[in-house]
Amino acid sequence: MKNYCPSLFISTQNGTGSLSANQILLTGLFKAGHFVGSKNIFPSNIAGLATQYFLRWSNVEHLCGFQTQSNYLLNIHLPTLNEDLLKIKNEGVLIIDSDYTDILKNSPNYFLIKKHKISVVKIPYKDILKNIEAKAPIKKLLKNIISTSFLSEVFNIDNALMQSVLKEKFTDDILQVNKKAFVLGLKEAKKQIQAGNIVQLPKEKTLQNKKHSLLIDGNIGAAMGILTAGCQVFSWYPITPSTSVAENIKTLNAQLKTNSCLTMQSEDELSAISMTIGAGWAGARAATATSGPGLSLMAEALGYAYFAEIPLVVGDVQRMGPSTGLPTKTSQGDLCFAAQISHGDCQSIILLPSNPEECFTMNYQAFDIAHNLQTPVLILSDLDIGMNLQSCGDISYPSTELQNGKLSHTQPRVKNWEPYADPDKDYVPIRSLPGSLQAYLTRGTGHNQKGDYSEDPENFSKLLKRLRLKYQSCLKITPPPVITKTNIPSERGVQIIAYGSTDQIIKEVQEQLQLQNCSVEYLKIQSYPLHTDIMQSFLKNSSKPCFIIEQNISGQMKQLITQALPEYASQFTSITHYNGLPIDACSVTKQIIESLK
Template identity: 30%
Template sequence: MISQLSWKIGGQQGEGVESTDRIFSTALNRLGYYLYGYRHFSSRIKGGHTNNKIRISTQPIRAISDDLDILVAFDQESIDLNAPELRPGGVVVADAKFKPQLPEGIDARLFAVPITAIAEELGTSLMKNMVASGASWALLGLPLEVFNQAVEEEFGRKGPAIVEKNVEAVKRGAEFVLEQAGGPLEAFALEPADGKQKLFMIGNEAIGLGTVAAGCRLMSAYPITPASEIMEYLIKKLPKFGGTVVQTEDEIAAVTMAIGANYAGVRTMTASAGPGLSLMMEAIGLAGMTEQPLVIVDTQRGGPSTGLPTKQEQSDLNAMVYGTHGEIPKVVIAPASIEDCFYDTVEAFNIAEEYQVPVIIMTDLQLSLGKQSCEPLDYDRIEIRRGKLQRELPELEPNVLFKRYELTEDGVSPRSLPGDKGGLHHVTGVEHDETGRPSENALNRKRMMDKRLGKLDRLLIPEAIRVDVPHERPDILIIGMGSTGGTIEEARSRLEQDGAATGQIQVRQIHPFPAEQLTPYLEAASTVIVLENNATAQLAAQIKLHCGHADKIRSLLKYDGNPFLPSEVYQASKEMSHVGHI
């Protein structure tokens, strides 16, 4: 028996690939397996090749696999594009309708199943995804009743007749392929899972859940890939807690509405991708100048412009750190796991209010949309901190304003809400004195700039850098951000087998940069490899700027729209560090 396996389904967008993957993975999750999914999809609503890949394991996993064990194909294009990933002895389950053929040189077993024909016999070709699912599930020798439960969950709202037909489609697909194969394939028999139920979600859902837990009650946003699932999640959840989602006419309206609602005291957020973040830049400056809390999620995708809207990239770092005109304090944090997406979202709201600054949560498409197993979340860790928000204020003398922008030792001023007695103050986007009244006085300008820019001097989020460096002086230190952590872990394991002493750091606080925490590890390592999905080494540039040691830093970049594979990181690390000679 084997401890892990990789399964992929491919076809044209709109053929049911997504629902097939969802049901297949839901059934595996019910059995207690750890799962890690990657969705490759076209930027069209319908048509264009799409595939979903799931890695299944009895142990925790946080990366897509290098190879592929089973491919389910609805067309020849899916075979041609994905068969090269198949390991020797792999399996292809394909619709007999298109007379499937394996490309030359592919060592795999092909099962041509009348997927469409069976579905049409049952009343509609739309059920071909269930026929295909049943066939591939049966080859693994997994219990069919668990799969049928997932089918019932997916289609139950459509009535028992629809559920019954889909269950029958699964059964016929399973029976056909088992007759062809002579029973389940022993080479693909998975070891039993632990049976424990695990959370199984995408990063966007975890961010949505964190948003609710943080006490946010309004999301203003405009739909955009790959951020829309946050909005879709909160549309369902926020009304249950007295909140709502407002779909605005564009991202400019979304961010300014969020600023206004936060000013009024409601915890509010917005979410977008690179193009939307660009439109928000002037308003982010407004939040910085007026010292309003603001939480923004940027789910990075391929750019510039429309770019590759459905593909992986990590190229917005510079925009998040430097994007606004003028100079304001802001915070950029980068979750590295599904759990981080939840906890960091809560922390983002706390930081935004404690320091009265914009906070940007930086994710990437793989982390945002890749569905993964995660351990149960600890809601006892949730803490709501509202900083210097003051609701009970002494009554002011006539014609005296509240010092909303008071010069304080820590740079954070007291904050009142509109309508609070004793909290009357002036607020605009121009430079101002302590009461908010416009001022162009040079000394006042310097004091206000110093106040704003100094308030983050001591900010350090929990695990600003996540460190796994077991060796005192590692030969190779690999640094990444966002979704790359699990891929680096697997590459490191292979490097250690080659005799290299390795370490790994995920940078989670991008700005202000945690130089003091990171620098000692740079000093101790022989070679530092910075891994990122962009073309201009933006994270490496931050490290060199704040920590130095440019002579030992090497950049490993990928910007073709795909995430890194463990084998790519392993091989490149060997070449960059000459680990083969160690």
């Protein structure tokens, strides 16, 4: 079967209910058996500004990534119409409100219609809405449902399937008026298809038994992983784009009817991290979630947790910085800050999920790592993964039992127990919990093995060395890099290193480079500190240039790799993406080809 991967931009106004309508279309395509990916590109205001929704679907799972141009573009927000003409591919389709006709012809970019052979389709929204009895504010919202039904017919999605999705989305009090709008939009699409104004896509033979059977975003995956890991306390403060992690935990907790996780909204991030540390110290499996500005506020407390050896999990759903930055745009800009999160010789264990499935598995793993090593573990997701729905595979319940590390009440009694001793010579002490006979004062100041205050130079150097060795021992249990290669005969080749959401475009980049007679070896980083042994074997026998691709301006992963493996620095070239939009395969491929010339 020939691969297909159509794409669509929808330009609307923020606060008009467009996201709900767009997700109905996305869900319809998913339930029809396609692999799907979406990008909700929205402003950081409540209502009024422009918002765009990107949707791509395919019979191949890796061909659902973001593109800067699409095959179809629907515009019902006049202020962006001229700019949107730049986002349509050659021989693409522009769908507009019929009221925009004259304004379109006077747009500076109108010449692109003829140059790129773009078809223009006009929907008479005003005339359609006259057939619906509803108040004016409701009618404004119904434009989105008319658009959704129009597009569903053009994309040849079964009407009964779409009606079922509509019923799932809306409550009874607003279902009927949305159904009416949907039917009228469908009727308009059939009319325009019959008139030859727009071509209906063929009904593709989809993979109904495909392995991707869930439609979720990374924050849903994270919430599922947190609850599956037995999290008992989740303290948080609202911040875009991590807020929905907590909201999903509360929703899932209620659905499970176990109320196993106490979810507390604190007054600020300082309180959130302090409550989480307190819960971890008391023996609970505890976590919080935030974004860059919140992580900055949590830094000092995380240094305390590292030094006092208290287990907890912190999710950082990254957004565009510095400072407040662009709260609703994506980035991988927190990596270097997170790697050494606090002052002094503090180092972090970081997990780097690249999709919703890994948001589940890595959140689950993070709790066991934190408790086995008695230390904070950070999970760096980003807005692109966290807030955008995409198809993914079944999430299986982990086969391993929950691990709580070395606790004094579960260990054979140790003579002369000390809270910071290393009796097993694995750099990890035996921890006691409140209520036991083995009490100690948990200090953020210098301390000896007994937990007593100490400024002894030899004692302090031994303490820091043990903490460093404990940190390095995490490499035995953190996810290692994954290496894939394209085995094609070619005159030239490259190596690629990426991580997080950037991973989602790499397979498409590999295929595009193959068409340019260029082979690709790819290493996907899944955690920090780096597994330098695996990375050395990847780099040492290669004379190929190595491109490190990431979504920040300073090449932060390149900095960390160069610091760990300076002997390979001359092989590295950064490809950085930092405009707030998701990274796309075509721009990366173009930069690699240009670099090889």
